[in-house]
Amino acid sequence: MIKNKDTGENDDTNLSLGANAAGVNMRSAPSLSKQKQTRMHSTYTDKPSIDEWSPLLKIIARDRDRKAFARLFDHFAPKIKSYGMMLKSQHTSAQMAEELVQDVMIKVWLKAHCFDSEKASAGTWIFTIARNCRTDFIRKANRINTSLTADDLWPMAEEEEPFTSLHQRRIEKNIHSAVAQLPAEQADVLKRIYIEGKSHSEVSAATGLPLGTVKSRVRLAVSKLRTLL
Amino acid sequence: MSHFHPDIHWLTEYAAGNLSMSQALCISVHLSFCPKCRKEVEQLNSLGGMMLSRPQAMNDATEQPQSELEISDSLRSHMLDLISNETLPNVPAELAVETSANDEPSNTAVELPDCLDKLIPNGTEKLDWKNLGSAVSVARLAAGDTEREVALHKIKAGGRVSNHDHKGREVTVVLTGSFSDQEGQYLPGDFLIKEPGQAHRPIASEDAECICLSVLDAPVKFTGPIARLINPFLRIRTAAS
Numbered sequence: 388m389i390k391n392k393d394t395g396e397n398d399d400t401n402l403s404l405g406a407n408a409a410g411v412n413m414r415s416a417p418s419l420s421k422q423k424q425t426r427m428h429s430t431y432t433d434k435p436s437i438d439e440w441s442p443l444l445k446i447i448a449r450d451r452d453r454k455a456f457a458r459l460f461d462h463f464a465p466k467i468k469s470y471g472m473m474l475k476s477q478h479t480s481a482q483m484a485e486e487l488v489q490d491v492m493i494k495v496w497l498k499a500h501c502f503d504s505e506k507a508s509a510g511t512w513i514f515t516i517a518r519n520c521r522t523d524f525i526r527k528a529n530r531i532n533t534s535l536t537a538d539d540l541w542p543m544a545e546e547e548e549p550f551t552s553l554h555q556r557r558i559e560k561n562i563h564s565a566v567a568q569l570p571a572e573q574a575d576v577l578k579r580i581y582i583e584g585k586s587h588s589e590v591s592a593a594t595g596l597p598l599g600t601v602k603s604r605v606r607l608a609v610s611k612l613r614t615l616l
Numbered sequence: 617m618s619h620f621h622p623d624i625h626w627l628t629e630y631a632a633g634n635l636s637m638s639q640a641l642c643i644s645v646h647l648s649f650c651p652k653c654r655k656e657v658e659q660l661n662s663l664g665g666m667m668l669s670r671p672q673a674m675n676d677a678t679e680q681p682q683s684e685l686e687i688s689d690s691l692r693s694h695m696l697d698l699i700s701n702e703t704l705p706n707v708p709a710e711l712a713v714e715t716s717a718n719d720e721p722s723n724t725a726v727e728l729p730d731c732l733d734k735l736i737p738n739g740t741e742k743l744d745w746k747n748l749g750s751a752v753s754v755a756r757l758a759a760g761d762t763e764r765e766v767a768l769h770k771i772k773a774g775g776r777v778s779n780h781d782h783k784g785r786e787v788t789v790v791l792t793g794s795f796s797d798q799e800g801q802y803l804p805g806d807f808l809i810k811e812p813g814q815a816h817r818p819i820a821s822e823d824a825e826c827i828c829l830s831v832l833d834a835p836v837k838f839t840g841p842i843a844r845l846i847n848p849f850l851r852i853r854t855a856a857s
Contacts, residue, residue, distance in 0.1 A: 438669055456699060457692075464687045464695075466668050472684070481684055485691050489698075496699045511665025518633035518664070526637065526760065533637065533760025534734040540640040542730065559662050566666045581667040586634040587625060602625055609624050612663065 438563065440509035441502075448499035456496060459509075463495075464488050467517050470584045474524060487524055491517045508559045514581070515541065521584065565615040573608035576601055618650045618805035627653060631660035638761040638831045641731060642807065645789045645829055648729035649805025728791060732829070735759060740768060740791075740827060751775030751820075757829075765832045771795055771820035779817040784833030786810045793826030795819060 440462070446455045471484030494516050502512050519537035526533070566574065579590045587605065591598040622630070622643055629635045630643040647654050728736060735757045736743065743755035751772050759766035764784075768791070771777060790806045797816040802808060810816060820826040 440669055451699075453696060453699060457696060460692065460695060461687075463668065464692070465685045468685050468687060485688070488687065488691065489695065492695055493698060507662070508665050508669065510669030511662050514664040514668045515661060517668070518631075521633055522637065522640075531637070531760035531762075533758050535637055535641065535759060536734075537637075539731045539734060540637060540644045542644070558659055559665070562659070562662045562666050566663070566670065577663065578667055580628065580632045580634065581664045584632065584634060586629055589634075605628055606624055609628065609660070609663075612659070 438508045438510060438559070440513075441504045444495075444499055444502050444509040444512070445504065447496065448502060459495070460492055463513055464492060466582055467491050467513075469582050470517055471521060471524075473584045473589075474521070474528065483524075483528070487517070487521055490520045490524065494520065511559065561615050562612060565612045568615075569608055569611065573604045573611070576604040577608055580605070618646065618803060618807070620800070620802060620806040620808050621650065621653055622646060622807050624656075627656055628660055631657050631664060636761055636764065638759040638764050638766045639787060641759060641766070642787045642789050642829060642831055644731040645729045645791070646805055646807040648731065732791075736768075740770075743768065745770065749778070752777050759831075761831070763834065765830075765834050767830055767832075769828050769830055771818060771826045771828075773820055773825050774822045775820045775825075777818045779815055781815040782810055782812055782832060784812060786830055786832045788828050788830045791827045791829055793824040794821045795826045795828070796821070 440459065443455045443459055446452050447459065467488045468481075468484045471487035472480045474480055474483040474487065491513070495513055498516070502509065507515075519541055522537035522540070525531075526536070566577075569577070576590060579585050579593065580587070585593060587601050588598055590596070591601045594601070626635075626639075626643060630640055633640075635643065647657060728740070740755070745753040745755045747753045752775065753770045754767050755770075756765070756767045769788075771793075773793070786809070788802075788808050788810070790802045790804050792804055794801055794803045795818045796802070797818050799808075799816070801821075
């Protein structure tokens with residue numbers, strides 16, 4: 388039994404959130420045929436996005452709208468800068484981090500048309516770009532000699548099955564509310580890991596918390612999120 | 617279906633981009649075999665997206681002073697100028713190249729995960745294998761990790777590796793075939809970690825050779841080229857059994 392947090396309704400299928408959002412009654416369809424999945428999929432595309440940044444990104448892709456881009460930039464740039472502050476080289480970390488911001492945001496502008504709101508939220512899409520850019524940035528800055536690039540290590544999700552993206556949308560929606568409910572100490576550790584880009588041991592060093600404590604907070608946070616998915 | 621998975625910490629570090637490239641490669645190989653962990657990583661990616669999307673909390677405890685994270689007006693206006701530039705391509709050239717490169721059919725006998733294509737472009741047979749005794753051989757991979765040794769290990773069908781310990785943590789992912797040790801049997805995709813002090817005695821299954829990707833933390837430097845020649849397996853010391 389899954390409790391739908393937004394509507395307060397209970398539903399008896401694990402697709403409840405996605406199905407309700409798509410306006411499709413899933414109760415009578417415990418096993419989905421390929422055809423039904425496809426129909427559900429297309430219905431869902433007409434619905435508004437769950438997060439505020441996705442529509443903005445779509446506008447950027449469609450209209451090449453600079454104002455929309457500026458809004459996106461103003462929110463994400465400081466966070467990407469934070470993520471880049473761990474970069475080390477002969478330059479100050481702030482300079483490197485601003486270069487990363489530039490790399491990431493120009494990619495966002497150029498690749499906006501590749502953004503598929505059914506597969507991920509804008510935040511997740513930008514996060515994966517930032518992560519891959521940072522990895523390639525480190526590789527280039529340290530003159531690491533390898534043919535590997537970040538795109539080899541984190542292949543973009545290419546699962547075509549509509550069920551997957553529907554499922555993914557549901558996950559995103561739930562994570563959104565779940566993150567808001569996390570205890571502050573767990574949210575803080577997650578922020579250091581994802582936004583400051585620190586490894587578990589770096590978080591431990593920065594906070595003075597034992598590594599075991601950092602790990603248990605991550606574990607608790609993730610299992611809490613899981614129960615809400 | 618693999619039975620030995622990276623734990624939630626490895627997956628989180630992978631999703632957050634905080635692993636070295638060679639460690640991320642091990643996770644990526646495992647994911648190519650494991651739909652369950654792929655799903656988890658999707659969730660962990662979404663978690664990163666949410667952390668990035670949510671408004672900055674004012675009372676955040678952090679070592680990063682807000683002033684340092686401020687975006688200078690010059691960067692902002694530079695970005696807005698950049699995107700107004702008519703000559704900016706709509707699709708970066710690199711994207712087009714990548715797509716075509718990935719579509720090349722593989723002519724290797726053993727199907728390898730895509731993430732290994734660049735490191736092993738001509739199949740495992742063509743790698744520079746060095747024998748380490750009668751049952752095991754090793755081929756180093758140029759994964760560009762200066763702090764770790766990245767290699768494929770191949771155990772002959774039925775081959776037994778002598779009991780050994782590792783000087784640093786070793787991450788192993790099975791690519792083909794299978795092997796066993798006292799902890800269990802490892803099949804393609806299985807991900808295992810041996811910490812220093814965890815000696816083991818791997819034995820490949822009788823029916824096929826076993827190839828694994830391994831990434832070893834190498835805190836102890838080689839003393840010189842001679843030592844390396846004498847014992848390329850120096851990093852692994854034989855355990856008193």
